[in-house]
Amino acid sequence: MIPIYQCEDLYLYEIVEDYKWAETEEERSDILNAFCASIWSCANKRRTWTRTIRYRVNRTAAGSELGRIFAGWTRVEYLACKSTTKEENWRPLLRQKINNLYTRYFDPEIILDKAYLDLLKTPKRLYYEWTAGAEMDPADVEAQISRAMEEAGTVKEALKRGKMTLPWNDYKRLIEIFLYRCFQNCKLADQYEGKACVLGRVDFLTEDHFYVKYMSRCLDGELRKWQKQYYGVPQSSRKGYKRCAVCAALIEKGGNRKTLCRACRADNDLMRYRRYNEKRTTNRKTEF
Secondary structure, X not given: OOOOOOOXXXXXXXXXHHHHHOOXXXXXXXXXXXXXXXXXXXXXXXXXXEEEEEOOOOHHHHOXXXXXXXXXXXXXXXXXXXXXXXXXXXXXXXHHHHHHHHHXXXXXXXXXXXXXXXXXXXHHHHHHHHHOOOOOOHHHHHHHHHHHHXXXXXXXXXXXXXXXXXXXXXXXXXXXXXXXXXXXXXXXXXXXXXXXXXXXXXXXXXXXXXXXHHHHHHHHHHHHHHHHHHXXXXXXXXXXXXXXXXXXXXXXXXOOOOOOOHHHHHHHHHHHHHHHHHHHHHHHHHHO
């Protein structure tokens, strides 16, 4: 019976060494498969929950008009996702990185942009400014809160459109391809010692932390490259990139007049053509 590679009790540097020293492609494949399976079976699953921005209106202020306005906004909810771990083992650390990348690039329901969250915190911010002695007009406060919540909805929708679509199971397969590239391209830690390295000097990191950091950066880079492939833009561009004004797809910059991706530009041209034809038809009927 052929022994199955077990990596749960191994340090990450040991797994990398085993992979690099493996004599056949089959051995390397077994090591990589076991490594990926270990990450997916890790207890550090991706979990979402409802987070609440809350405050309590002082009893002495609750009866006033401003107090009643603020009392209606003491709980503002939004969806959040676990983004850190206290564990120091390579499995939960890498799994957390993988979870966070999915949240950032693919989950349309999790929006943690600072500008969006600051807008949601508007009622709480205004309340504490009021209790600190700021003069406020009830109608103005109500209008400020209403505008902030409306703008928060607009910002959220724009950020949702900017995320790519990929089911979790497909994402896992994509990550496994990226991890394969990590193993193929990485060097053993002692090959970095004494040399300038963007990952930092090995002397100041344990070998496992060195590889966790290396793989995390590789996953970041691979996903950014895949994002450009997803949107069909060049991998490198001196012009830089921006978002389509309609669908938020990633596009290559091309001057101030280029604001739409190809699909949205085609739709826009079609609408203009139809309006032009409708206008011509109307004018001809008027002539006769």
